[in-house]
Amino acid sequence: MAKKKILITGVGGFIASNLADRLVRDGYQVVGIDNLSGGFLEQIPKEVEFHNIDIRSKDIAPLFKGADVVFHLAAKTCVPECQKAPYETADINVMGTLNVFDACRSAGVGRVIYVESSAIYEGSKTLPTPETEFAPQTFYAISKATDHLFAKAYQELFGMKMIGLRYFNVYGPRQDYRRAMPPLMSRFIIKLLMNEKPPVFGDGTDRRDYVHVDDVNDLHVLLIENDAAVGKELKVLNVGSGVSYSILEILALLQEILGTKIDPTFEPNIPGAAQATLADIREAQKLGWQPKASLKEGLKGMVEYIKAEIAKGNVTHSL
Numbered sequence: 001m002a003k004k005k006i007l008i009t010g011v012g013g014f015i016a017s018n019l020a021d022r023l024v025r026d027g028y029q030v031v032g033i034d035n036l037s038g039g040f041l042e043q044i045p046k047e048v049e050f051h052n053i054d055i056r057s058k059d060i061a062p063l064f065k066g067a068d069v070v071f072h073l074a075a076k077t078c079v080p081e082c083q084k085a086p087y088e089t090a091d092i093n094v095m096g097t098l099n100v101f102d103a104c105r106s107a108g109v110g111r112v113i114y115v116e117s118s119a120i121y122e123g124s125k126t127l128p129t130p131e132t133e134f135a136p137q138t139f140y141a142i143s144k145a146t147d148h149l150f151a152k153a154y155q156e157l158f159g160m161k162m163i164g165l166r167y168f169n170v171y172g173p174r175q176d177y178r179r180a181m182p183p184l185m186s187r188f189i190i191k192l193l194m195n196e197k198p199p200v201f202g203d204g205t206d207r208r209d210y211v212h213v214d215d216v217n218d219l220h221v222l223l224i225e226n227d228a229a230v231g232k233e234l235k236v237l238n239v240g241s242g243v244s245y246s247i248l249e250i251l252a253l254l255q256e257i258l259g260t261k262i263d264p265t266f267e268p269n270i271p272g273a274a275q276a277t278l279a280d281i282r283e284a285q286k287l288g289w290q291p292k293a294s295l296k297e298g299l300k301g302m303v304e305y306i307k308a309e310i311a312k313g314n315v316t317h318s319l
């Protein structure tokens with residue numbers, strides 16, 4: 001039987017390019033969309049039929065014809081940048097997403113897997129957090145929460161088969177270290193490799209649920225085929241590891257891996273940052289998914305990736 005045709009939006013980005021690698025390796029036919037506003041052409045496997053196009057363009061619709069499954073990951077992703085630009089955030093993350101949903105609907109796509117975020121829980125105090133919580137506060141989280149409400153309506157009104165994924169902190173090779181505020185692990189690794197003091201925001205006790213991109217892709221692949229994942233109602237799944245680590249624990253592990261002993265600087269915490277995130281992952285586990293990555297091995301992989309980026313001359317700023 002011919003392998004399924006999968007369309008991925010945001011295919012030049014961190015998670016989607018890792019997904020494209022995995023699907024190509026597994027023999028799927030992959031079509032990718034990205035406007036390369038944040039992603040990189042060099043990250044897209046050459047086997048992917050790539051289209052450099054904005055998800056807000058009406059010209060995306062024909063590209064969805066014949067797709068069995070769509071993974072919609074394209075988004076404006078940097079939370080501090082979204083706080084500065086609410087209109088653009090909504091334009092890309094809400095209007096762009098609706099354009100993708102409409103394209104899926106017109107093309108009769110069998111399964112639409114789109115990405116929300118654990119940021120939807122930023123005003124919730126419940127830990128571990130189940131999918132029933134809903135407390136967006138930042139513009140980024142509000143845009144993702146709006147996508148959730150639209151997806152629910154598309155599923156109910158048009159009978160589309162949709163799955164919303166609430167990723168927690170995804171880490172691994174190709175995490176976007178180039179953005180104005182690089183994610184914690186990339187920031188620490190770059191600073192330590194440059195023999196500079198890593199900046200800790202707050203007192204370092206804030207905790208996050210980190211999930212490795214390979215585990216996330218195990219779930220993605222499972223969702224392509226698993227019929228229990230779709231039903232009459234919109235399925236929403238937390239995608240975390242179900243374990244949390246403090247900022248200082250991550251820093252200590254990285255110092256151990258790199259053999260460094262550099263004291264951090266302590267900076268004022270980012271306003272609105274959650275004290276802790278922790279996913280209740282029982283819904284995804286019911287489908288047979290189990291995150292397997294060891295944090296230490298995952299961090300070693302990221303260190304190797306960033307060393308290679310430095311060697312290529314891609315890490316140009318000292319953050």
Ligand SMILES: NC(=O)c1ccc[n+]([C@@H]2O[C@H](COP(=O)([O-])OP(=O)(O)OC[C@H]3O[C@@H](n4cnc5c(N)ncnc54)[C@H](O)[C@@H]3O)[C@@H](O)[C@H]2O)c1
Nearest residue numbers: 010012013014015035037038039054055073074075167170
């Ligand atoms: N990385 C995480 O920890 C995390 C956590 C929660 C949710 N998410 C969500 O997962 C998805 C992927 O995240 P990522 O970390 O890989 O982000 P990323 O920034 O690396 O990738 C996003 C991609 O979308 C593309 N894009 C942006 N605007 C576009 C537009 N208008 N048209 C076409 N393409 C566009 C960018 O060029 C980029 O390649 C996003 O929806 C993000 O909100 C990520």
